[in-house]
Amino acid sequence: MERLQEAVAVHLGLTNPEAARRPIRIIQFGEGNFLRGFVEWIVQQLNNKGVFGGNVAVVQPRENGRVQVLEDQEELYTVILEGLKDGQPVRSHELIDSIGKTVNPYQDWEGFLALADDPDTQIIVSNTTEAGIAVNDGDKVTDQPPAGYPAKLAHLLKRRFDRSMPGFLIMPCELIADNGPALYRALIKVAERFGWGKDFIDWLDRENTFVSTLVDRIVPGYPCEDAQELWGKLGYEDQNMVKAEPFLLWVVAGDQTAQRKVDELLPARKAGIDLVTCDAVQPYRDRKVYLLNGPHTTMAQVARLAGFETVGQVMGDKTMRSFITREMEEEIIPVQSLPKEELENFADAVRERFDNPFVQHSLDSIGLNSVSKFISRLLPLVTANVEQGCGLPERIVLALSCLLWIYGGKAGDVVKIQDDQKVVDAFRVAAGQDDFVDRILADAAIWGRDLTRIAGLTEAVQKNLDDLADRGVQPLIDRLA
Template identity: 40%
Template sequence: MEQALNRTTAGTGEAPPVKILQFGEGNFLRAFVDWMIDILNEQTSFSGAIEVIQPIPHGRVDTLNQQEGLYHVLLEGIRKGKPHAERRLITSVKGGLNPYEDYKGYLQLAENPGLEFIVSNTTEAGIAFDNTDTSADTIPNSFPGKLTALLYHRFTHFQGAPSKAPVIVPCELIDRNGDKLKQYVLQYADLWDTDPAFHSWIKQHCIFCNTLVDRIVPGYPEEKADSIQKEMGYNDQLIVAGEYFHLWVIEGPSHIQKQLPFQEAGLNVLFVDDLTPYRTRKVRILNGLHTSMVPVGYLNGNRTVKQAVDDEVLGPFLEKELFEEIIPTLDLPEEELSDFAHDILDRFRNPFIKHELSAIALNSISKYKVRVLPSLLKYHELHDTLPDRLVFALAAMICFYRGEWEGDKMPLNDSEEVIAFIQKAWRKKDIRDTVQMVLGNKSFWGQDLNDIQGLTQKITASVMEIQQNGITSTLQKAELWG
């Protein structure tokens, strides 16, 4: 029988002093930031631990504390052209706190004189302003509100000392994430009528970095967890699997690189003056292809990323979408984009990772707007015609959000409002009316997509074909795959 995993059974000793507060205990941060800090502690003089803050009322902080911050990361992928697998016990996390149960204790975390960094990943919707957060007297609903309360407590406790202003490094996948987070913190400072000196402290001394993160993290390896635990000899409820590839691009002052010497540890972390080219490349190619793949693949009977890219019809469809419709819209050297795209396809074909399409279906409508629609619009602008495959992916998404396909329920994972709206549209008698209603929702797309010449007709035709003949036959008939 496997023994409990904790610092006594694992023989790890106590964690080093806390230097980092982390909003979020999800799979990604634990397999990305916490993994990197663990390596940093091992291979450099950094010597800092992470205290995790649970950003929502229900999460995994209790389990994390039961294991005294310990868990294993399993990395599998292609490294230097060869299959590579490794397992690492993560010791960089001291523990966690649920501010919904202990708000006072949460604020007291700000009193740590050794705190240097705050990192976060509260999903793409996490960096938002909630005007119902009218005070820091009780726990704010939003992540920016919680962060403002913490920073204000630190500002007050250390009497506005510039040296106690932390570096904030958000990992949410939104454009200019650091800038937006800073904007909302200042907005809360105004709303709460805080000391004007707090504004100056935030503006002049707190550093908000814009970042880009890249690692595929499927999460808990359900199918092989039992065998892994038997092999390790520990009952680890927080095992997290990911690919070996990783990239973290951080835009900020050069001195941060000295504080976080990732490159000394051989980690793929870039400190840059402008991350815009890296973000555009990643969001349009990797994330855009993921988002396109979900509805087309799922309706085609594929359930994982690898199945989709290996499919004899869908695989060529995705490659043509990537090389003929996405890459031509990007303002970067063609060779660099092509190399990156081939790397992405290799990562998607990773034989070690079972990356479920359902796991990346979260908020697919908002993801299409951010990740795919800009490529469609740019292609239309450049060529005065519509990109067939990007349009087809949108048609498949409308079918996907119907909620049922050939007797199977679709894994819809979106807000109740989004799902209800599209399913209401499907109750229209005419498919063209359904398409017009969805494309006309400006809250989805930021504009009325019916205004794009030919788009409504093209999507209507594709939706009808998909409904009648399925994905494979429709792609073959339209010659969108070969």
């Protein structure tokens, strides 16, 4: 079977012969599965609709990356969408021909800097992991390239400044809060350390637009298990194909000027792409964290004790599905700031994503670092419900109780514990005491605060633990379903 390259794609009628002649409009730091299943897929849809007419230049941000593998296929690859849409199974594939160039700055530093010289290129996107937007203290102005992403980007921007050219729309996709301002601050720090002066910093402020973003699409990545079968169906060998779910959301936040620039330079809505421009990402981040990740964390505690292994199994069980749905509708949506109808529509979409028959999402995987996940995804909802007069959220409190049951060693080998050893040890020490619940909930080193100060929480958790000891978890699930 032939390896995917342009000649193969043209022969099969899968690519536009004009694709390679499109100008580079986006510089992308990161060549991993997520960006190729998200940004490049979006650009492909815009090009298909004739509303963009541009390609992406992909920059390898780390020394060991995938640029060479992309080049081996002349930057072509396949995105396979699998999931549910409007309740119906979706399984489709599309050749992506929207990467116009790849650059490895570790091998071609001048070629990397030259990306800044093209006036058609006006957007920069990145996904360099959550740790990527941080200044590397070892980076020097003479490094070619420096190790850190902010320093690499700073050099690119300095080249643009030295050419007296306009700046960029800069759209970081790293999964950290306020990623736009965080990247801006990192660039200022780099510029000051490198001694590039006030004129450059003023240009950085004046000519560049930094926005914060939230990206949402499950991208499982390369389908190792069924690659050979897929190659047979595609008619070519593709070492870079990417699986993704149909659902996609890109939230971009900035002031009104920034929002207009996003709509002008990246007219995603004209291609039917769900790109939302707004003043602040936080309400949408909360919506995702609490309505998608929150129920996941509940499942990892409650459902695992009931013997479930995957998200799909949970949603296929009538009682567990009702339990999770009521958690979303009664304990999460009422304490969010976005309009109720919008939250309910998102919750419907989340349940459809949970139902995805093509993805076996392991509850053990979701249960990794359960304590920190509970703190970020569910604990704020306990506080919000109490503060807004809704009382203790019973299903979330049961999830907390099950977490204490598991980490206290009561679940035996039935549920796997994978967490920071200090956290695990703290639970083990407390579990040997008569006042286990009081002791563990009061431990601010674990939770960041004393949870016994939340009215009624200690008593509710203790009752749940007593019931778990007497009857097991199923009667508790049945009562709250």
